[in-house]
Amino acid sequence: MSDFNFSNFLDHISLDCVIFGFHENQLKVLLMQMKYTKEWALPGGFMKEDETLEAAAERVLKERTSLDNIFLKQFHVFSDPQRSKVNPALEDLKESGAEPNIEWFSQRFVSLGFYALVDYEKVNPTPDFFSDHCEWKALEEIESLMMDHRKILDKALETIRLQLSYQPIGYNLLSEKFTMPELQKLYETILGKKLDRRNFQRKILSYKILNKLDERKKGGAYKAPYLYEFNLENYNKALKEGFSGSW
């Protein structure tokens, strides 16, 4: 603990990040396993005295993933007065012998939840002081999480599901070039249900956020599917205005 200094963090405010990646047709979440209690937890942290909340979230994300310049969105605040009363991280601190910080960690924390959608391939998962593993877990593999982290994860999922109905999603989650079946699979994974192939294609094309390339997926058969890329100008416009922004 000697290389950590909590004295320049703001009291009462913590942040937790739900970092989603898409790999082998599964939606995955980056989790850490605590050293002593072995509980799984979302990556999180605190705000420095001279930092904005966004800078703190970017710092946490970079520390855990090595990624920079990632779209991070604050989506909810978790403020049950009891939520940090039982904090397994305290057990880890006691085991580590880091006595002076226990009082600081025992205070009430209001957690500001962020989610990020990142490129699975580019992430270099890195544990923090409290954890000895940091790894991707597929949604269906995740059972209990530390404190209220399961609730934070579920709320993040609910948020991106609603987001699918009014904003594009996929940039950063898919490769630069992707097929229509790959994009559909991403939507199906987030929504947790199968979609009709023709309806999906008609609807997603109507949003004008895709460029169809004159190129088919490599290594495929004669009828390999065409590749698409996002039209970033329209994609960013839709992020700002929503799909049906044309009132």
Added chain:
Amino acid sequence: MSDFNFSNFLDHISLDCVIFGFHENQLKVLLMQMKYTKEWALPGGFMKEDETLEAAAERVLKERTSLDNIFLKQFHVFSDPQRSKVNPALEDLKESGAEPNIEWFSQRFVSLGFYALVDYEKVNPTPDFFSDHCEWKALEEIESLMMDHRKILDKALETIRLQLSYQPIGYNLLSEKFTMPELQKLYETILGKKLDRRNFQRKILSYKILNKLDERKKGGAYKAPYLYEFNLENYNKALKEGFSGSW
């Protein structure tokens, strides 16, 4: 100040509420004028030690408007480390002679922004300790606001504009029964632009959130417009799933 006790509020966390009402075809915001500096500010407050953030926001809203059970949404966090460095409320505190609290008010506050859409007619605007006026201001009347409150207001507006593209809006803002021109005017006011009458009607009806009543607006001419009400079941479904939730 004797009847106020700040010792049971959490350090560093404040909340600010952008309360929108619709009256005489204008979108209005509830503001307070500070007693000494005469600056205008958003209603706000702090979290008690035993309170959730939502309970704190509901308490603030109730104190300023006398309204209960209002849809309040946390939409952004304002965390510039400099934002509370110049705080006119401190001047008010000094003028009031409330010395012991000045230090507490001088700390850094991260503000959690909420917006609410309320029924203008039902609000009973009530100043707080720092203010001697609490009143509705039409958007176009509002010039500068205290601290970063203008930024908070603008971000709230941006948020409800985006919300118009994927969720219904209007319940709580309009009377229980309203005409299509009244609903259109609400949308136009929020969006800050004129809309085509026929396109608006076609689009809003396609969302199935309205019940057309067999009743025309009272006091009108022979061709007075029909009245509508929200179909609350579909309205609430659309709030949860978005308009195009049918992926």
